[in-house]
Amino acid sequence: MANNISRANRIKRSPGDAFVQVLLYVFVALFAIATVIPFLYVLAGSFATEQELTEKSFFLFPTVFSTNAYSYIVKDGSIFRGLANSLLVTAVGTFINMFMSTTLAYPLARSDFRWRNGITNMVIVTMLFGGGMVPSYILVVNILHLRNTYWALWLPGAISAFNMIIIKNYFQGLPKELEEASHIDGASDLTIFLKVVLPLSKPVLASVGLFYAVGHWNSYFNSLLYIDNVNMKVVQQVLREVMQQAQQAETDELMDWGSNGAPPSKAVRMASTVVATVPILCVYPFIQKFFTQGVMVGAVKG
Known part of the structure; x- marks a missing residue:
């Protein structure tokens, strides 16, 4: 009986309304993808090597996984x-x-x-x-x-x-x-x-x-x-100085960066963006x- 009442009270949508609703869902999905993709690119670039960042204009998964950019950022604490x-x-x-x-x-x-x-x-x-x-x-x-x-x-x-x-x-x-x-x-x-x-x-x-x-x-x-x-500088100031020093690090022959080479300044900038963004993003789900x-x-x- 309850199922029959719920079916009777259910609003019937015309094919046009259903089509418009599908279009809205598609638009929202595309908008969400367009919003997330830049963050994914920055995250992937922060783990990429200099060669890959130079050769590829866009990618979502690095071919060679490298943590050199993060190693450079945290090396002095x-x-x-x-x-x-x-x-x-x-x-x-x-x-x-x-x-x-x-x-x-x-x-x-x-x-x-x-x-x-x-x-x-x-x-x-x-x-x-x-x-x-x-x-x-x-x-x-x-x-x-x-x-x-x-x-x-x-x-x-x-x-x-x-x-x-x-x-x-x-x-x-x-x-x-x-x-x-x-x-x-x-x-x-x-x-x-x-x-x-x-x-x-x-x-x-x-x-x-x-x-x-x-x-x-x-x-x-x-x-x-x-x-x-x-000792009082905030993270934004520290990251700015790190990015300025990253260009000099590429020519530092005394630093051993392993087989992937020194982190490119672009990868350091992307890693700095991730470090500065992730902490504040963690707060949002709790008050969404x-x-x-x-x-x-x-x-x-x-």
């Missing part, structure tokens, strides 16, 4: 120090970003906050106008004296106006009855924020947190400006289920 520094910068920086963004977004999302419109307009202005690189450098180095400290990477970008507005819009979409009921039960604003609002906002917090984390992990220019201590929902809801509500 600086890459591991850079990875540790980047993990520290990303973890602490993301925490600061999320703390600043959520604590500003919550009062601006409250309809009973008197100055919410004025402060929101001030935040929006920062998205349109900026002081520029030179004033920022003078502020960080000469006034705040943050050179060769990670605070130079954290404080100037402690909050993103765009991400804060996304969180604010999400907060505005939460049921007001939950806050009113919590107030009736005697909960303070801080308790409501920590135990009601934040637990219900996991999708947008995960999405915005990923934005902040990727930004810190890929941060290169600010660290180049403010960090010149060898929150990502689309958090961005879309936070962008359209309010």
Whole structure:
């Protein structure tokens, strides 16, 4: 009986609808393949030899498997120090970003906050106008004296106006009855924020947190400006120096690279890309289920 009801309620699709659906599946599959292939090529090239990279313009599987590029990257251990520094910068920086963004977004999302419109307009202005690189450098180095400290990477970008507005819009979409009921039960604003609002906002917090984390992990220019201590350089700086030295390594006759020869600079660049990309890619699967929902809801509500 249940099977008969389900068949009766099943929507019958015309041949045209089925054809369009097949086309959509084919398009999505082709788009996914086109997106993945460049990463596969970079990964394959990082394990290739100089001869193969020179002779072949494109391949997905190296003929001769070589780890010389990775051996060159890790030979002095600086890459591991850079990875540790980047993990520290990303973890602490993301925490600061999320703390600043959520604590500003919550009062601006409250309809009973008197100055919410004025402060929101001030935040929006920062998205349109900026002081520029030179004033920022003078502020960080000469006034705040943050050179060769990670605070130079954290404080100037402690909050993103765009991400804060996304969180604010999400907060505005939460049921007001939950806050009113919590107030009736005697909960303070801080308790409501920590135990009601934040637990219900996991999708947008995960999405915005990923934005902040990727930004810190890929941060290169600010660290180049403010960090010149060898022990404090992040992985992007270390990889840049590795790639610059790779061209000289090809002519280094004192280094024994085995039967495959010295790693070409192109293979080192590809290996550097893999090393810099894989750690942050490992984070995405854990928050994938929150990502689309958090961005879309936070962008359209309010």
